Amino acid sequence: MQAAAPILAIDRLVVAPAAGGAPVVDGISLAVSPGEVLALIGESGSGKTTLALAALGYVRPGLAVRSGRIRLGATDLLGAGEAKLQDLRGRRATYIAQSAAASFNPALRLDAQVTEPARVHRLRPLAEALAKARLLYRRLDLPEPERIGQRFPHEVSGGQLQRFMIAMGLIEGPQLVVCDEPTSALDVTTQVEVLKAFKAVIRDGSTAGLFVSHDLAVVAQLADRIIVLRRGALVEQGTTEAILAAPQEPYTRELIAACRRWDRRRPASPPRVAACAAAPARLEVVDVTAGFGPREPMTGRPTITAVDAAALAVRPREVVAIIGESGSGKSTLAQVIAGLHPAAAGEIRLDGAALAPAVARRSLDQRRRVQIVFQMADTALNPRHRVGRIIGRALAFFGRAPRARRPARIAELLALVRLPASYAERRPGELSGGEKQRVNLARALAAEPDVLICDEITSALDTVVAAAIVRLVEDLRDRLGLAVLFISHDLATVATLADRVVVMRRGKIVERGPTGELLARPTHPYTRLLLASVPELRIGWLEEAAGRRAALLPEFAETGAAPVADVDRGREDAHAG
């Protein structure tokens, strides 16, 4: 593959803020040949997206190219005018964005959007473009390839939409496809489908791929070569085999360690003495049903049921994980427990005493004892308040520290989440994503809670940062004796942390058990599907996973990518009956 002349050649590229300052991309050279996939790996702020966009001749507003060259085939992209760039984008070089949902026009049919490059560039008659699109739908395993393009974006699932995006990127047979985290917003089960389809399509073409991701396990399935970036500089590059087998740089090893956080073959989290089964439950969720819309007069159930008769219990010094993909009702359940979304039926009990459904009806002490931490660290902190004020408010509100002792207590809490005391003077805008999430934890801990609800607190973070947050939660549980409800869509994250796991699907709890047991011997097909979908950090996993999925759900293989959900639902009903 290296023999062919590279399609994309970037030479000592330096991109820096136009107003001056440290370069975002600092003197990086790379080349991609036809049929080759090069992955750019790094955490947020590593410059990987800036570098990938530069491959399309695009520099985000506020940034400017200081020096270097970018060539696509024989074209010099930096010297090319806007008209020339417009001409090659969507035709010779295409872009597949992270969020398909945000990238499609909701008012246009999918066919019209997928064939747009042909229309914009007047390359071929519409009928021909449509035929090409349907061919791609088929190869991307989309159901009913002849008709699905007539649907609107909201009429297909998120994973299917991401595949339409890939079809749009590939329809004109581009020389280069740039993918920016194309599966990061997807659930693990959907991610496997999209990765498999993408790999199949790019493998049998002469297209070169530039694949941006922060997840090494995903990249290992697709890429021939990997470049590791950190703060705009190239840390290490090599073939995928070499990087995974023998990483040279400490940072690469750290990335790999963060991905190896969970190995199926090794029993996860050794049973801890502290989590003795005899202790009475601190938090009990008793047959909670909750949802949206007006209640139906006959049954008293909400029109849309998000949580359906869920029951679980968390003991002190125990971490119970709730696992499920988006729409499984796990976040709604978290809000029901926190009192932000009153349940339609059922009860929440704290040390045996029932809590009022709405937070306003709970006593100050009850509110203090149950604390929730949200997923988006960015929006969970008031950007106008300093960290000290954010934590101080919780201290004052719950009366946990007299005014004179407050600064000392704030410093203690910051130390508890491993942040220096000087951070009290900072505003959220001056913190990184991981630091913000630590402050969120500190604010919750200021209340000296007994129950901590963590709602996807690591989902928006990079792998390495997320691993550190998980270790912190583990540490806090042991030191403070917290009962932790840890909600996540990522089995790998919770495998090392949770004592027990509850699997939710469509509002119902489908399986539960001690973590080790559940991971080793899952009984429900959905749990098995979830387990089979967690990317592992080794080459060839994707093919095995696809095989396992096919074995798990025979219907799945027959009907192409018929909505997995419906197939499962049939099985669920069978179980119920």
Add this chain to the structure above:
Amino acid sequence: MSAANEALSPPARGPRNALFAVAAGVLVAWALIAVLAPLLVPHDPTDFVSDDPFAAPSRIAWLGTDYLGRDLFSRLIAGARISLFMAFLATLLAHLLGGTLGLMAAVRGGLFDAAVSRIVDIALSLPKIIVGLVVVAAIGTSMTVLVIVAGLVYAAGVFRIARALGADVAVMDFIRAARARGEGAAWLIFGEILPNIIMPLAADFAIRMSFAILFMSSLSFIGLGVQPPRADWGGLVRENLSALSAGSWAPIFPALAIASVAIALNLLVDAIGDRRQLARIRDE
């Protein structure tokens, strides 16, 4: 970029462009003049300094005299105090009332939001100057009445803006976190939301104050505002209007004063907008 992000982006620091400097300079100058008016006037604004009405500018009366032979310069300065103080108080009232209700509606939602929003719809559908005329005709005019009427009339507009800005912030997670703590509406509004929308509200304050100056000057111009012998700028234009036919500049000066403040306030808002955009670009 959504309104919420806009509201949450940090303010720019330091006067970055000439527009801002000029607008701010004019406003600061007028504010100083208004505050220090009693020390600045060369004559008592109600004293007769000349026997001639509409006398040309002289060493005694720098801008000439008015229709009764009083010093126009002194009356203009005294008028600045009346016009600006009244407009400021009216806008302050509008913001205290409309802003608080608007943010309350954003935080509480439900019936409260629906009820207040409908009342505001009605208030906004009425022409402001007609409302002013009817109220003044019904209960008579005084400076207190004028300030309260203008404050109420403009509170409806402030409500709309504050509610829209507040609703954007109210759905963010830090508000959910505060609600989960059980925080009351007062903290949610003034502790959490207000710091995030203070810049757009300040811009609204400036532009609404220019409306209020014009509103009250209009009422004074038709004789229903500030009553003689005192006069705000609108009143000064009115009482000296006949000078135009006599070839005097007397009504031009108060008219220019009104224009300078109204334009400066609008430029200030424009400049703030530009600076915020610059700040956004820098942030990205």
